[in-house]
Amino acid sequence: MRCYQVESFGLDHLQLAERPVPAPGPGQALVQIKAVSLNYRDLMMVQGVYNPKLKLPLIPCSDGAGVVLAVGEGVTRVQPGDRVMGIFSQTWISGPANRERSAGTLGGPHDGTLSEQRLFAAEGLVHTPAYLTDHEAATLPCTAVTAWHALVERGQLAAGETVLIQGTGGLSIAALQTARLLGARVIVTSSSDEKLARARALGASDGINYKKTPQWDKAVRELTGGVGVDHVVEVGGAGTLNQSLRAVRLGGHIAVIGVLGGASSTELSVVPVLMQNLRVNGVFVGNRDMFEALLRAYTLAGTRPVVDRVFPFAAARQAFDYLASGQHFGKIVIEIGN
Ligand SMILES: NC(=O)c1ccc[n+]([C@@H]2O[C@H](COP(=O)([O-])OP(=O)(O)OC[C@H]3O[C@@H](n4cnc5c(N)ncnc54)[C@H](OP(=O)(O)O)[C@@H]3O)[C@@H](O)[C@H]2O)c1
The missing domain is CATH 3.90.180.10 (Medium-chain alcohol dehydrogenases, catalytic domain)
Structure with missing residues (x-):
């Protein structure tokens, strides 16, 4: 072979x-x-x-x-x-x-x-x-299962909540699709207006170009009436985590998944994690049970x-x-x- x-x-x-x-x-x-x-x-x-x-x-x-x-x-x-x-x-x-x-x-x-x-x-x-x-x-086996694990299993995502998704790569679009499947509002960041338009076509309600709006955490707070989002799907890693900590609501959830913007930083403050009662979960893909739960949900909704x-x-x-x-x-x- x-x-x-x-x-x-x-x-x-x-x-x-x-x-x-x-x-x-x-x-x-x-x-x-x-x-x-x-x-x-x-x-x-x-x-x-x-x-x-x-x-x-x-x-x-x-x-x-x-x-x-x-x-x-x-x-x-x-x-x-x-x-x-x-x-x-x-x-x-x-x-x-x-x-x-x-x-x-x-x-x-x-x-x-x-x-x-x-x-x-x-x-x-x-x-x-x-x-x-x-x-x-x-x-499906890696990114879609990871997104499911992050939002559904660890995040306990509920209908009506708001999810911030960074970027439009494989992980992020799977997270967008799962969040929409569960009835959540989705805000997407991307380096490209054209990709943001495609994300809206998949059900994202708002898009922020992180190149044109480097202070995207402020834009996220404005879009949520000053409150912040319930969940962040964090793929930028050290390059974005500080801003994610400012974009999430008090008591909210950050799924730490990727390192696209760097793996380590000396400028990370842990204060918001405790002062804001945040749940910060590291997520590494998922198990077969999660994969099969995802497949049942995708099949019922006809998600492609x-x-x-x-x-x-x-x-x-x-x-x-x-x-x-x-x-x-x-x-x-x-x-x-x-
Ligand atoms: N923990 C786990 O189990 C797990 C599982 C799967 C993936 N991951 C990790 O998740 C990350 C994404 O993986 P992937 O396979 O989806 O990659 P991918 O398909 O290559 O996604 C790349 C996209 O991410 C966006 N991006 C890049 N840098 C960014 C930044 N600084 N801020 C926001 N968005 C940024 C860009 O989107 P735009 O072009 O729209 O700007 C880029 O096109 C990687 O770090 C990967 O290792 C982890």
Whole structure:
């Protein structure tokens, strides 16, 4: 089977390789991968930024959707012909995160999905709803599950609340869709007016261009009558957290998810966290139960994930370059055969 792998860090080292097709052992399922979606994490992983000590070679990417080709002894969860998606951490089925549950992550340290076939633990698969294409399904395992975990599980988001979402990448658009699904008001920030218009078309009520309005936290307070939002989906990290602390209401919730604007800062004040009784939750993707809850809700509402652009398998490098450029809105998909 053909796959992409990195033998040393850097996008220039993303190479096509040939590996033997593995046979499913007890409890395993062999999946023909049809589509893969890219996450910012995949880019950091290939660049060696995510974990410079990562063992190589590595097949990158955590997210994939496809069809079961064969199953090993004792497998009852899936059967050949089933359309499936892999879960992000193959060892996190239920309950809160712990060391063991968080250790089974695909696309680093374990080989990922950018491969024609992949062997999964059958328990590490969920069924693809019939109404979703493989391209759409491939967008869900990391960012959509993270957004669900952040807003629904940890945030306890309720209808009528207001959510601030930073940016319009994969995580942010999934958060927008989940927030709208649950009846929340959504305020989006973006570097682009055109992307803000697209976010409004998906149900955002307000958009703030953070390039034109660097004091976007003030604009958020104005839009909420001086009160602040109930939830912030924080993807800018050190570059945005101080402003998020000013944009959230007293007693509100900040889901700390991304580091797009930097990972550490010496200028962070913890005072608002305690004075304003804030809930600040670190969120790392989610478990299979959350994924299946998301799929039930998406299916009932007919929610379609936003696929910005699809690249052929041969153009995987260009897909990574496109992600790095930040031009996309929603998710980038790599198609692997038919
Ligand atoms: N904790 C977890 O489990 C988890 C899971 C998934 C993702 N993440 C993290 O979440 C972040 C987003 O991931 P992704 O895959 O959605 O990335 P992505 O698709 O590449 O999103 C990039 C977009 O984020 C926006 N952005 C960049 N810098 C920003 C800033 N300083 N302030 C506000 N928005 C900014 C931009 O939107 P505009 O073009 O609209 O400005 C950019 O296009 C990454 O840091 C990733 O590592 C974490």
